[in-house]
Amino acid sequence: MIFRQLFEASSSTFTYLLACEEQGIAALIDPVLETVGRDLDVIRELGLTLNYTIDTHVHADHLTSATKLKALTDCKIVYPKQADLPCADLHIEEGKVFNIGSIALHPLFTPGHTDHHYSYLLDQGVQKRVFTGDALLIDACGRTDFQSGDAGQLFDSIQTKLFSLPGETLVYPAHDYSGRHVSSIAQEMARNPRLGNDIPKEEFVQIMNSLDLPYPRKIDFAVPGNEACGICPPNVPDYLRSPCDIHDQG
Numbered sequence: 401m402i403f404r405q406l407f408e409a410s411s412s413t414f415t416y417l418l419a420c421e422e423q424g425i426a427a428l429i430d431p432v433l434e435t436v437g438r439d440l441d442v443i444r445e446l447g448l449t450l451n452y453t454i455d456t457h458v459h460a461d462h463l464t465s466a467t468k469l470k471a472l473t474d475c476k477i478v479y480p481k482q483a484d485l486p487c488a489d490l491h492i493e494e495g496k497v498f499n500i501g502s503i504a505l506h507p508l509f510t511p512g513h514t515d516h517h518y519s520y521l522l523d524q525g526v527q528k529r530v531f532t533g534d535a536l537l538i539d540a541c542g543r544t545d546f547q548s549g550d551a552g553q554l555f556d557s558i559q560t561k562l563f564s565l566p567g568e569t570l571v572y573p574a575h576d577y578s579g580r581h582v583s584s585i586a587q588e589m590a591r592n593p594r595l596g597n598d599i600p601k602e603e604f605v606q607i608m609n610s611l612d613l614p615y616p617r618k619i620d621f622a623v624p625g626n627e628a629c630g631i632c633p634p635n636v637p638d639y640l641r642s643p644c645d646i647h648d649q650g
């Protein structure tokens with residue numbers, strides 16, 4: 401298997417490349433519109449074909465490059481079933497393994513940041529990785545105060561679906577804002593300041609409800625754009641529009 405962790409700096413988003421070497425098939429988890437050219441270069445350099453884009457949820461902080469990558473590579477757009485997006489070609493569902501060539505991705509329904517959010521478990525025996533999207537971050541978690549967020553639901557998702565994984569499972573989040581790259585389930589259970597150390601649910605909900613975070617900068621165009629699988633809506637500000645042109649990169 402080929403694995404790459406890629407980073408988009410303006411939204412601090414991690415995109416993950418997973419590829420089956422034997423079949424030359426690749427997937428990108430949470431690809432970002434601004435980095436289409438970079439992501440395609442990596443795929444080309446590795447001699448791979450992009451078969452899938454897989455989003456963990458409808459993002460509010462960046463536009464997905466799913467539609468642009470589909471236009472450029474003919475890949476399939478994959479979204480959680482509960483997101484119910486007509487633009488998706490395939491729908492992820494818990495209990496149904498998603499195969500990328502010989503790689504088996506196990507979808508875990510982890511709502512709370514949004515009501516349709518998924519994490520993806522890659523279990524290769526001694527090496528386990530979970531892509532936690534905006535559910536579980538390193539020493540943090542996704543916010544629950546917009547879209548369809550629900551702090552109590554996020555607590556339940558993390559406790560039952562993620563903290564039940566083996567402690568050595570590596571945690572790869574969709575974002576990090578402090579230059580960190582990876583954590584583990586054991587580390588988050590021990591020291592995550594919002595969720596670790598057996599914090600009671602009521603305390604977590606109170607923490608989340610009192611964060612008083614700023615209004616997300618891109619949410620007004622990112623959510624409608626991502627509900628269309630990454631087609632730029634008319635309200636994208638001019639200074640952010642250049643990645644919207646289908647021909648400008650790739």
Ligand SMILES: [Fe+2]
Nearest residue numbers: 458459460534
């Ligand atoms: Fe998000």
